[in-house]
Amino acid sequence: MPGTGSKKKLSPDQRESLLSTLRARFDKHMNRHKGIAWADVQAKLEASPDKLWSLSEMERTGGEPDVVGHDKKTGEFIFFDCSAESPTGRRSTCFDREGWESRKEARPENTATDMANEMGIELLTEEQYRELQKLGKFDLKTSSWVQTPPEIRKLGGALFCDRRYDHVFTYHNGAQSYYAARAFRGSLRV
Incomplete structure (x- = not known):
């Protein structure tokens, strides 16, 4: 399960770098997530280190993940790979x-x-x-x-x-x- 092994954890610097990258992409492509505030997304990410590691892997392999929706029933934010071409x-x-x-x-x-x-x-x-x-x-x-x-x-x-x-x-x-x-x-x- 992601996040349980030591290799599946981000260092504080990696975490901050990833959050910065995700925030910049979020701000650049507001049409993908109308009505969603970055502060809410960041709070969820910071509470879920295993999910942050998964997003890091999406980023590392060229996926350029971004928020594309919000499930109002579960409260979850939905990320898709948004790179122009396949990762x-x-x-x-x-x-x-x-x-x-x-x-x-x-x-x-x-x-x-x-x-x-x-x-x-x-x-x-x-x-x-x-x-x-x-x-x-x-x-x-x-x-x-x-x-x-x-x-x-x-x-x-x-x-x-x-x-x-x-x-x-x-x-x-x-x-x-x-x-x-x-x-x-x-x-x-x-």
Whole structure:
């Protein structure tokens, strides 16, 4: 579980640097989180060191996480990866471990689902991906794995999305495939 091991904790300097980066991004992109105050977000972050570590991992791998919503029922703030293109530190990954193991050769270093689990985040759903695209234009040159329904995954497939011709598309590939221009986008509730 994130935050339980010593390697999953941020130093005070790392914490302050991350909060500063998140605050600057929050202020720059107010259209992503209308009606949400940074002070409220920061208070939640400071009370959740494990979530702050996960956001640090999202940032480290190129995701540029930002607040995209607030769940009024739970009080949680919702972060998505908001980098213009799929996060560079998460590219060239198979969808999941089963897909990775099915490759006979040229296995990539990691899988999208393994990385997300290690980071303490979830892959975006197709619906979340489409919500993200309402906030800007993302993945114009790249693509991102998204959560895949079990009935598709059971048959060996996995879903990914991108934006082309000013439309959001959902496609499929074998879960064992990987490409230099495909990563995954994550979500985190704090």
